[in-house]
Amino acid sequence: MLFREPETAALEALLFVAKNPLTLELLGEILELNLLEIEELLSTLRARYAGDSCGLTLLEINGGYKLGTKPEVARYIEMLYKQPAQALSNAALEVLSIIAYKQPVTRGEIDFIRGVQSDRALATLIEKGLVKDVGRKEGPGRPILYATTEQFLLHFGLRSLDDMPNLEVESLDEPN
Known part of the structure; x- marks a missing residue:
């Protein structure tokens, strides 16, 4: 590869300022x-961030790329913002697990699996940006x-939903 420090620097800046992961195609178009x-430039950045002397890492998410911080430095970042991490309730974790493995899924299907209503937990997950509305199911x-x-x-x-651990889940029968 040719000497490409200006392009590497530009790529790094794009990944730093981007709110959402950037695709290879978009990066190629811009650069x-x-x-x-x-x-090759991403590989250069990945190698640059591999050592313990750097708090950043290159993240690949759903086929896109962005910069993030290494888990090892999370406590320092938390101290900067002084916002204690708000843990999800057991109910919210249960709902999130159901959605992650059965998506797309309706609230009624979630409630059916859990045996209780999930409104509050679902609202919390939406508020935290972990879950979103992706459309409507055909039917009544x-x-x-x-x-x-x-x-x-x-x-x-x-990186993608394919990276989730395999889990045996009972089949989802239609709720009455």
Whole structure:
């Protein structure tokens, strides 16, 4: 590869300022480079961030890329913002698990699996950006379908839903 420090610096800046992960195609278009060249630059950045002397890491999320902080420095960042991490309730974790493994899924289907209402837990997950409305199911009442977000992937350190552990879940029978 040719000496590409200006392009590497530009790529790093784009990944730093981007709110959402950037695709190879978009990065190539912006930097006027082909996909192979972008992959080489990403490899350069990945190597740069690999050591213990750097608090950043290159994250791959749903086929896109962005910069993030290494888990080892999280406590320092938390101290800066002085906002204690708010843990999810057991109910919210249960609802999130159901959505993650069964998505897209309706509130009624979630309630059926849990055996109790999930309104409050679902509202909390939406508020935290871990779950979103992804449309409506065909059928009576056209209930809202829910799925996880990129924030969910980022929070749990997953590249895609394919990285989730395999789990045996009972089949979902239609609620009455």
